[in-house]
Amino acid sequence: MYQIGLLGLVREKQVKNSLALMRRAMIRIQRVSAPRPLTQLWWYSNLLLDAMITEDMALLESRKLLFGRIDRVLRQVVSSGESALEATPPRALVKELIYLIALSGKKSDEMARVLSTYGINDFAYNDKDLGSERDALNGPSAHTVMSLAKVLQTELTQTKKVLEAAAQSESQRIDDLDEFIGNLHKIAEILSIVGLVSPSNILKDEIKRIQLWKLQEDGPSSADLTDVANTLLYLDSAVSALEHAKLSDEKLAEANRVAQQEIIASSELSEAGKIVIEECEAGLSLTKRALSSFADSNYDTGHIRNIAKTLNTVRGGMIMLKKEKAAALLARCVDFVDSVLMDQDPPVALKEMLETFADAIVSIEYYLDSASNSLKMDESVLKLAEESLDALGLAIEGEV
Structure with missing residues (x-):
């Protein structure tokens, strides 16, 4: 999950969604690794990712590299197992995270607690101030x-x-x-x-x-x-x-390509496709709200009675757009709702299973959001949904 978000961040595509996906990963690993020493790193990373989103912090190359270093620590945990969680967070990494948290200017109890721990007072400037100075230097x-x-x-x-x-x-x-x-x-x-x-x-x-x-x-x-x-x-x-400066041949060719894309995007078929995607996104948002209410109500199935129908509607949209892989994943999602969530005798690990299922829904939502003007989508994003459904015992049989 973290790596999918990081890839979007590096490519500067769907930046806010990518940050949100990375933050979701940090929250999850923070929860499962507490109270080990390395949990501190996930906590600080979560706070910074939240600040990056809410304060619209600049996506500098140095910050991409910072999140890449956190990815390396995550991979170390994956390869070494639980023992890696006992390691002390890298000092340089923590120092940089704390600096950026302070620089964000975001006000919250958690932020204040972290800065107080390190004896840091509010800076006289924030990230937006530095951004203005960078713009002035760049011309x-x-x-x-x-x-x-x-x-x-x-x-x-x-x-x-x-x-x-x-x-x-x-x-x-x-x-x-x-x-x-x-x-x-x-x-x-x-x-x-x-x-x-x-x-x-x-x-x-x-x-x-x-x-x-x-x-x-x-x-x-x-x-x-x-x-x-x-x-x-x-x-x-x-x-x-x-x-009235003249464009170079290369820039003119690029302008022609953009013009062609705009013509395609303005076609009736493309417009219809956009409407389908918007309806599918609305269906997934409705599903997420229903799942949240389901969890908050101590698993009252009344809150999720209609989500199988909603997911089937989204699946129909994917079939219309000829997105067979996404449609197949949504069919497995419907199976999970019918066979597990609606079961009057739910499994003991329902809470954990529900979180994993939510990961699959978020992945498909992210996939829809990646749609370009020509309705092309990032198929690699669906890997998270595949892995989540596989963990729930609902993997797709064979290649789609």
Whole structure:
């Protein structure tokens, strides 16, 4: 379960769902390994994963590597057995987890207890603050550059109008020279931000010349106005080149592929498929709520009386979409509901079996959520459902 979530995280696909799947794995192993020393590692990992989701923390490469290191500890437990749970959590790993928990800025009793244990006070900054600083260091995004280019075009147009009005007047004076110079300073700064450093420097030199007009009793000459007009025309051309930058052949090909995908996605068949997936997701959400109520009510079967029918409906949707593997897994889920959960004489280990069954449902839900515009889904996600049903004695016979 953890590895499926980690794979999605590394690929940056379904990030929140991937984090939620990893957190579910941490909660489960924390429960089964308590009170051994290594339980502390699962607890801290669970808290950080929760903070990553709720505080929308940045998914940096270093954080992916951190969760990868936790995966290695998990694999060590799998290979060495229960004795591995007696190991002290790696100090460096714990230190990094605690730092990120503190950095998240999330407020909860558990978070406060952990930070208090290590004598850590609230930081003067959080992950979002650091993210803003990183963005500033990385420079503006392409969207920001295009937005600023449009602002520049507007400012240059207004400035040229002021200059034109001055040239057509008898005195050739600019009514508010300080405001005019202020606008030019603003344009120079924006040019620098969007990467047009050379035009920005040319304009700054021009501003120095314009400031001397204050000392001229007769105002600027026609030649001075013409020079400034030529500079503004040059800047206008530079901004236009930025705004209408050409795509490389590779980018154009990628754009064509995206366009083709969008055409496919807009087809009636694709739209119908999306509706089917939405209905299936609603059915699985209903199933999860029913299972939760079933567990909370000390296994009152009244709460799950209709989930076999609901799961069969979801199975029908998978058959419509030609997702045979998922349909076969859902058929086994229905068998489990009918033969185990609805049995008036439930097994002793019903609680554990119910959790394992919930893992299978979550896996299928994750599978549905992986659907792309072309209705392709990540078949590897179903491995968790297969393993869960296998543990319940409901494995699929043969290959599907």
